[in-house]
Amino acid sequence: MRLTPTLDPSHPIRIAGAGPSGLSAAIALARGGRSVVVHEAKGDVGTRFVGDLQIIEASSEKEPVPDFLDRIGIERNFYFRPVDWATFYDHRSRPRMIRARTPFGYFIRRGAEEGTLDRGLLAQARAAGAEVRFNSRLDPADADIVATGPAAPDGLAKEVTFRSDDSERIDVFFNHKLAPGGYSYLFILDGVGTFGCAIVADFKKIDEYFDHSLAAARRLHDFTATGTMRYGYSYMNFHLKTTALAGSARYAGEAAGFQDYLFGLGIRYALTSGNLAAQSVLEGSDYDHLWQPTLGKKQETSLVNRFLYEAGGNFGLSMFTRSAARAADFQAYLGSWHQSTWWKVALAPLVRRFWHHEGRCLHKPGDHWCRARQTEMKVPPLGPVER
Numbered sequence: 001m002r003l004t005p006t007l008d009p010s011h012p013i014r015i016a017g018a019g020p021s022g023l024s025a026a027i028a029l030a031r032g033g034r035s036v037v038v039h040e041a042k043g044d045v046g047t048r049f050v051g052d053l054q055i056i057e058a059s060s061e062k063e064p065v066p067d068f069l070d071r072i073g074i075e076r077n078f079y080f081r082p083v084d085w086a087t088f089y090d091h092r093s094r095p096r097m098i099r100a101r102t103p104f105g106y107f108i109r110r111g112a113e114e115g116t117l118d119r120g121l122l123a124q125a126r127a128a129g130a131e132v133r134f135n136s137r138l139d140p141a142d143a144d145i146v147a148t149g150p151a152a153p154d155g156l157a158k159e160v161t162f163r164s165d166d167s168e169r170i171d172v173f174f175n176h177k178l179a180p181g182g183y184s185y186l187f188i189l190d191g192v193g194t195f196g197c198a199i200v201a202d203f204k205k206i207d208e209y210f211d212h213s214l215a216a217a218r219r220l221h222d223f224t225a226t227g228t229m230r231y232g233y234s235y236m237n238f239h240l241k242t243t244a245l246a247g248s249a250r251y252a253g254e255a256a257g258f259q260d261y262l263f264g265l266g267i268r269y270a271l272t273s274g275n276l277a278a279q280s281v282l283e284g285s286d287y288d289h290l291w292q293p294t295l296g297k298k299q300e301t302s303l304v305n306r307f308l309y310e311a312g313g314n315f316g317l318s319m320f321t322r323s324a325a326r327a328a329d330f331q332a333y334l335g336s337w338h339q340s341t342w343w344k345v346a347l348a349p350l351v352r353r354f355w356h357h358e359g360r361c362l363h364k365p366g367d368h369w370c371r372a373r374q375t376e377m378k379v380p381p382l383g384p385v386e387r
């Protein structure tokens with residue numbers, strides 16, 4: 001067993017990365033009375049996003065999102081809107097209305113602009129007393145908490161954000177031909193629109209998948225988009241680890257591979273792991289012992305869910321959309337997918353063996369398992385593009 005190194009209380013805690021994981025750690029540490037310096041490589045927070053709508057999901061854990069945020073000391077000083085309805089489409093374009101009794105998620109926005117989660121967390125970290133230094137890249141070897149985001153492309157997404165006065169839409173398209181291993185989505189809420197296509201294979205063709213998915217969505221139900229079209233490419237990192245420590249550093253968020261294998265919804269993992277990293281510093285407790293029983297188990301279940309998602313093909317996705325629409329409460333239905341049942345526990349080692357690879361991989365830290373099929377593939381230049 002590895003023990004988490006104790007940090008000298010008289011020294012400021014150095015955090016690499018001002019994403020949700022790094023800022024969540026900074027907020028907890030600064031409120032706990034520690035001196036904190038967050039180093040952010042870019043000139044602002046959230047620069048890999050384009051003002052897009054994202055969701056803090058509410059189904060993977062019993063604790064409702066507002067209670068979760070309250071518990072980890074995060075105020076809602078950003079766009080935050082509950083969602084309890086949506087329309088899912090299968091590969092035959094059949095619309096299925098989804099309804100939930102309680103929100104299955106909360107929309108937030110991401111990017112370097114007012115109202116986003118990124119700017120909200122930045123303001124809270126500063127108000128708590130943390131120093132945030134922009135254009136300051138910190139070598140992970142010099143950091144106490146490494147929260148640098150994804151390092152290898154396991155999943156890739158292209159998005160566009162725009163303005164729209166259309167009626168509100170939350171459409172999700174499940175079709176492995178249009179988005180291999182992933183899905184595409186159109187959100188129009190409060191005058192902001194986001195269309196995205198997320199894939200886990202064939203990364204070189206992301207533009208084609210995006211264009212075909214967008215054309216298919218428009219054929220089904222066209223929408224108006226005004227103002228600047230802001231496009232962005234970004235990737236996601238998933239791996240299962242036995243430790244999230246490397247030397248004296250605690251790894252949090254996607255830098256540690258904490259991500260939901262099923263739908264790539266990593267914000268809750270990022271906020272939780274950042275908070276747990278801070279807790280381990282404040283208490284001098286073992287970081288691995290804090291995240292393993294909660295995030296470790298949950299992530300392994302999500303790996304099995306991903307296997308089922310891909311193995312079932314479009315027929316499986318069609319069954320999923322139908323069952324989701326039939327459920328009186330989609331929140332409870334999705335929650336059941338996240339449950340760690342005996343058969344998922346039994347299936348997990350088989351999935352790991354089936355997706356085992358012998359190749360080199362770019363993930364950190366230490367001992368881990370990853371699928372790593374994509375890590376050496378070239379991806380388009382990342383970040384926002386305006387047109």
Ligand SMILES: Cc1cc2nc3c(=O)[nH]c(=O)nc-3n(C[C@H](O)[C@H](O)[C@H](O)COP(=O)(O)OP(=O)(O)OC[C@H]3O[C@@H](n4cnc5c(N)ncnc54)[C@H](O)[C@@H]3O)c2cc1C
Pocket residue numbers: 016017018019020021022039040041042045046047048053054055056057136137138139140147148149150157158159196234235236252253254255259264265266267268270
């Ligand atoms: C297109 C897209 C849509 C998504 N939608 C959702 C969604 O709807 N719901 C959801 O839950 N999740 C979603 N995710 C995933 C979610 O955005 C991530 O899981 C989350 O942002 C991870 O947070 P993080 O703090 O680990 O990393 P990041 O948010 O990537 O932050 C890392 C920060 O570290 C900085 N950095 C990197 N290296 C260094 C260094 N050496 N020194 C200093 N700074 C450094 C980076 O510039 C960056 O600002 C989406 C991801 C993508 C790509």
